[in-house]
Amino acid sequence: MNRAFLYNASANIMTFVLMMLMSVCLTPYIVHTLGVEAFGLIHLTQNMINYLSVITASLSAVVVRFFSVAAHKGEIEKAQRYLSSYFVSSIFLSISLFLFCLFMSRQLVEWLHVPGDLAKDTQTAFILGGLLFMLNFVMSGIGAAPFYANKLYVSSIGQTIQMFLRALMIVMLFTWTAPAIWHIPLAALIGSLAAMGIGIYYFKKLIPWFSFKWRHVSLSSSLTLVRSGVWHSFEQMGILLFLQIDLLMTNLLIGAEATGQYAAILQFPLLLRTLAGTLAVVFAPTITKFYSNQDEEGLIQYAASAIKWSGLFVAFPAALLGGLAGPLMLLWLGPAFEELKWLLMIHAAYLCLTLMFLPLTYVPTAFNRLKVPAVVTLILGVSNVLFAYGLTHMLQLGLYGIASAGAIVLLIKNIVFLPFYTARITKQKRTIFYKHTIVPLAGALMIWGVCAGIQAIYDVTSWWELFCIGGFCFFLYLGYLYQFAGTKRERQQLVSKVKQAVSR
Known part of the structure; x- marks a missing residue:
């Protein structure tokens, strides 16, 4: 193991430990302060916002790869075109998607099982969650610098600061004002803004040769990213269907209280x-x-x-x-x-x-x-929804049906398909x-x-x-x-x- 790997692995493990401690401490605090139903709605609204990654993945999932390969080959001008085009494209797409979130927030409470006294707070949380998602989407390009330099511990520094600020802001908001669902995404948004500042600082430090210029913004570069990333979008759709559909199906098939219980689990x-x-x-x-x-x-x-x-x-x-x-x-x-x-x-x-x-x-x-991973993942995602519905609604297994369906699908994808396909292409x-x-x-x-x-x-x-x-x-x-x-x-x-x- 080289030094870069040890630094990156150690930083990521430390970040995970801090994340675990924060979750262990904050989850019962939030559950007992807001209630089980409110806790479930917090995570459900965030999951629903994450469904937009089906659209954004066509850019964010491949920009780091294209930038790094071009830079490693010494094609600096080409690398700058990829990253500059990403920043401009992601900003315009984020504005469009946020307007869509504003529209969807009005329909949200009609589609889900949301208690009447939590309806307005849930809508506000959805809007703030949309802002957070768009910010992270634009800032995905900043991650190209530590990835290219193989200094991923830089990203861990930003994540650590984000977690501390998020936890601090939750406690402060719950203490100084009447606790509400929307305090959670607001705290996360404040933490992400701080992490963005750290990311920009290290971005300039790790790749000082990069400078944003409008002449580097290229429609052909954006289309190259989209053409390659479109399969990432299909794959992301499948991933969402078997990793982030659990809470939505729990809410629709079982109810708001079960959603809160499962969100905690x-x-x-x-x-x-x-x-x-x-x-x-x-x-x-x-x-x-x-x-x-x-x-x-x-x-x-x-x-x-x-x-x-x-x-x-x-x-x-x-x-x-x-x-x-x-x-x-x-x-x-x-x-x-x-x-x-x-x-x-x-x-x-x-x-x-x-x-x-x-x-x-x-x-x-x-x-x-x-292409193949995207198609297989999408098929398995749809299978997960069908399995979960059958086990939960038809066989009356409740939450255990939803968990079992996810287990079956992920076992097929990661243990059977992924190693076989990797062996095939290599x-x-x-x-x-x-x-x-x-x-x-x-x-x-x-x-x-x-x-x-x-x-x-x-x-x-x-x-x-x-x-x-x-x-x-x-x-x-x-x-x-x-x-x-x-x-x-x-x-x-x-x-x-x-x-x-x-x-x-």
Whole structure:
């Protein structure tokens, strides 16, 4: 592992830990302050705004790739055209989409199960959420700088500042004024503005050779991004149908209260997905660089290693979440939520299996082979909606039907399709990536089994006991990593680097 990877991975892990702490503390605070139904509407409105990414993905999903490949090849003028065209196109598209959000906010309360006393606040939250989405869309171009320079820890700095400000503003608004749903997206918007300032500063520092000039704005460059990104839009549509349709279907099929309960349950699975996503993106710049240098052998070896290390990082928190689901729900949200521990176990189990393959998603992007993944993802997304409706409405499985449908679809996509397709476009054996999943899965089973064994002989009733179990499992997992995660030579190199760091 080189220094850039260690910096990026460490920063992303620290950002995830802070995000987890914020979520653990804020979720019960918001639930008990606003109520379960209001909490569900907060996340439901944000999910509905995220559906607009079907439109924006045609630009934002590919601009970083095109810019980085051109810059790595020394085609500076071409790289500047891509980025300048993106900024202008994203601003005009954002204005149009925000006007659409204003119109949709009036229809929102008629379509969803929204209590009358929360209708106006829900509309305001939707509008503020739309502003936040548009800001993040425009600022996606800023992410090209740390991606190209392979300094993703810069983005982590912005995310950390954003999280702290968001949490601080929520507490201040809830304390100084009457708590309302729209305070949540307002706090997030303030945090994003601060992160934007940090992003612009580092953007200028990392790529000082870039300067926005109107002569660089090119319709042909924008069309190139759109033509390539259109398949990302189709893929994004599929992703939304099996990752962000849960709350909408819960609201429509079951009701507002169940939406709030499920939104609370989803906080930890969402954190796990965020962790896996932030780890996967750490590998993306190097994958893109291997492709730019036409080093396919190095790319394959690196991608296989990425699966193993991504799996090892994600396996521990996922197994810990599943193994301690019962006492965690009891202590975190109270006895009313303890019976939903099985939902948390379902999510933890399939995420252990699926999230380790996320680094492979950047290989088709590097090769610009996006059509097949987009079509498959869209088909699976539609299948998820049909499965969820059948299991929930027809078989009367309730929330468990929605969770099970998502699990089935994500298993098919990440475990079957993604490794097979990556092997195909890189001209490798279909099973080349699976052997790297054994060590992470064995580690996850070990931790889950230890947690279940402890609960079988001891009743966990306090946060202190929960933390002690987590600490014991953490050191046990560290020993497992040292013994099985790397080769003897890699272990010797690790010990040597640690000694050098201590001596310095």
